[in-house]
Amino acid sequence: MTATAAPPTSAPVGALSSRRLLSAIFALLGVVMAVWGSRMPAVQAAAHLGPGQLAVVLLAAAAGMVAGLQMGGRLAHRYGPARLLAGPTIIFGLSLALLGMCRTLTSLCLVAVVFGIGHGLLDVGANSAAVNLERACRRRIMSSLHCAYSLGALAGAGLAALTAWAPYHVLFATVGILTAMAAAAGLPLIQSAAHLDTPAQPDPTQHDDTPQLQPRTVWLLGFLAAACLLGEGAAADWSAVHLHTLHASEATAALAYAAYSAAMVAGRLFGDRLNARFGPTAVARAGAALAATGLGAGLLIGSATAALFGWMALGLGLSTAVPSLISAAGRGGPRAVNAVAATGYLGLLLGPAAIGALASLTTLPAALALPVLLAAVVALSAHRALDSK
Incomplete structure (x- = not known):
């Protein structure tokens, strides 16, 4: 998808709310990942996993993420990246809550795959939507959006440290359910943010699916x-x-x-x-x-x-x-x-x-x-x- 050259203009109507929406999604992604990673020793102890078994769980999450990235690329290309914001965030949050309930290697691996798929889908959707919004605004915003992810990760790590005294499954359930609820509440905003799918007017001399990179x-x-x-x-x-x-x-x-x-x-x-x-x-x-x-x-x-x-x-x-x-x-x-x-x-x-x-x-x-x-x-x-x- 190409954009016609144009002089810098003011951001399109709704771009500021779209930017806030994407910042929140990046931040939620960082929070969930930090909470999961920070309480990993507790997960390992509760399921009585050795280092090798824990590596299998992490490998399952990685495999799910790779699958999610592959699916996400095709879905975003066909339907637009905005379709990959609310649903995958809900999957991502609820699977974190389910991970807190798993006490066996098998159950952890199965849910970790779903967790990874949600992560991969959301990663492609958020980054592709950010590219589109950046082009629509005709200004650099990608770094600030990734900053929101880093801030979310810091907040998640801090939350995990402050609640280290509490059972980890309570933290996973709380963060996971709140994440899913936030995604559901933001669905109307996502549906109304048209420039997350279309950054600017297409170049009439090119087809939308023409790749611009070798x-x-x-x-x-x-x-x-x-x-x-x-x-x-x-x-x-x-x-x-x-x-x-x-x-x-x-x-x-x-x-x-x-x-x-x-x-x-x-x-x-x-x-x-x-x-x-x-x-x-x-x-x-x-x-x-x-x-x-x-x-x-x-x-x-x-x-x-x-x-x-x-x-x-x-x-x-x-x-x-x-x-x-x-x-x-x-x-x-x-x-x-x-x-x-x-x-x-x-x-x-x-x-x-x-x-x-x-x-x-x-x-x-x-x-x-x-x-x-x-x-x-x-x-x-x-x-x-x-x-x-």
């Missing part, structure tokens, strides 16, 4: 998204462990991911303004260079303080990259967004395991050079993806 560009966007999301997975699973190996206290080690997340929120909060002023290519390259040098320096210095600042630099540096890659994928329609998201999530899902395998062969600091090297690749290659057709 396949090699889509794959490059996906590879760079995977490189960035591998860094996110590394921060989530290994940052605290890294500081612990440097003899940091438990409290300081726990601050590592919080510092990374806070830096990412700050970067995404100002990312749209930076992209509008300097262009997404320059911002993505500079940010990735900051990520590589910051975390690299933290690994080389080898102190807890340097490592903490290194993880902050990684979060700040990579904060605008994935939103810019998703926006660029939007030139090829929902299927391109789906392909980039699916490839990107491979980095998030497989990256921490790869780092663990490398750490078992070498050392953890040496293994953490992987996200440093990939951030450097993003810095060197972003222009080829973001400026290509």
